[in-house]
Amino acid sequence: MKYFRFHGNCFIVKGATQALVYDLFKSRTIDISLQFAMLYESRFLIDTYDEVLESHKQWKEPIIKLINFLIDNDFAFFTHEPENFPQLDIKFNNVKRIYSSVIELDTKSLQLYEALIENLLSFDCQFFCLIVSEDVYDHEEFEKLLGIFKESRAKWVQVIMKRPYLDFKELKQVTHDMRIVYKIYDAPKDKTIKDRWWLEESPHKFDIVEYISDSFDLRIKSKYGIEHFYPTQDVFLESQNHNPFFNLKVCIDKAGNFKNDLAFDESFGNFKTRSFHDLLKDESFKKLWYIKNDKIEKCKDCQYRYQCLSNSNIKEIEGKYFKIDSCNFDPYQNVWI
Numbered sequence: 001m002k003y004f005r006f007h008g009n010c011f012i013v014k015g016a017t018q019a020l021v022y023d024l025f026k027s028r029t030i031d032i033s034l035q036f037a038m039l040y041e042s043r044f045l046i047d048t049y050d051e052v053l054e055s056h057k058q059w060k061e062p063i064i065k066l067i068n069f070l071i072d073n074d075f076a077f078f079t080h081e082p083e084n085f086p087q088l089d090i091k092f093n094n095v096k097r098i099y100s101s102v103i104e105l106d107t108k109s110l111q112l113y114e115a116l117i118e119n120l121l122s123f124d125c126q127f128f129c130l131i132v133s134e135d136v137y138d139h140e141e142f143e144k145l146l147g148i149f150k151e152s153r154a155k156w157v158q159v160i161m162k163r164p165y166l167d168f169k170e171l172k173q174v175t176h177d178m179r180i181v182y183k184i185y186d187a188p189k190d191k192t193i194k195d196r197w198w199l200e201e202s203p204h205k206f207d208i209v210e211y212i213s214d215s216f217d218l219r220i221k222s223k224y225g226i227e228h229f230y231p232t233q234d235v236f237l238e239s240q241n242h243n244p245f246f247n248l249k250v251c252i253d254k255a256g257n258f259k260n261d262l263a264f265d266e267s268f269g270n271f272k273t274r275s276f277h278d279l280l281k282d283e284s285f286k287k288l289w290y291i292k293n294d295k296i297e298k299c300k301d302c303q304y305r306y307q308c309l310s311n312s313n314i315k316e317i318e319g320k321y322f323k324i325d326s327c328n329f330d331p332y333q334n335v336w337i
């Protein structure tokens with residue numbers, strides 16, 4: 001007896017009018033109709049392929065066509081032993097206390113951040129974004145600060161400069177750690193200069209320094225759309241119980257205030273006077289970590305909810321959650337407006 005099955009790493013997510021299949025191994029998705037998603041859950045998971053087709057004679061042709069398409073694209077398969085192909089366990093078992101941090105540096109007091117970064121590393125933080133929004137006066141201290149990551153378990157450090165405060169030569173001197181990458185905004189549009197920085201002087205032959213001619217905007221809103229989603233296994237798993245943008249993230253503004261996002265007004269004490277230990281006990285700071293898309297109006301009906309890293313703040317009205325910066329997707333019509 002032949003059964004139709006999605007691979008154990010492929011999960012159906014139903015929206016109000018459309019469904020998506022998430023392939024967690026290949027970080028990709030594919031559209032399927034809501035009707036087919038429901039047919040799969042109510043019939044294909046129980047009955048044989050032939051039994052389901054027999055009871056849906058009028059739709060037989062499009063169903064066969066879709067199933068063949070899913071199999072050809074490696075989302076699904078036929079089997080005579082469906083019990084031998086269980087679904088992947090999607091429990092999110094992150095034991096980290098802080099996963100990522102965003103710090104806007106006060107470059108006049110760089111020495112203050114040495115202990116802060118050491119502290120974040122001791123709390124398991126692996127992803128760092130350091131924002132430089134004024135001249136780097138003390139190159140040696142800056143070098144010392146970035147040097148802390150050398151012996152650490154940090155996976156990735158991004159240094160964002162609002163302007164090219166340091167040129168390529170100076171950056172090269174600051175670090176040779178390939179986990180540290182630079183994004184430099186407001187770079188001159190002069191192509192000769194960009195080429196010189198990018199191609200000839202880069203010892204690594206890849207974009208360890210990325211020059212952008214646009215201005216840096218701390219309050220920039222998330223971009224929405226298929227090309228801006230992250231259908232990765234990590235985001236999917238985290239989204240089951242958390243808000244994947246805010247969860248396990250600590251942001252610190254230039255004055256040293258703890259925030260959920262640098263663009264938000266609300267703060268939760270200052271790193272100069274409050275410990276991470278104490279911050280992590282503060283439920284008001286962690287509130288956004290637990291407002292997953294499933295709990296937010298409109299998002300809970302959207303098929304993209306387990307791959308959407310929206311940085312919008314969330315407001316509560318009469319016990320319901322809403323994103324303040326609503327996106328331009330309408331899950332009830334399945335259209336981008």
Ligand code: SF4
Nearest residue numbers: 299302305308327329
């Ligand atoms: S913000 Fe909400 S509705 Fe918009 S794409 Fe993301 S999950 Fe869907």
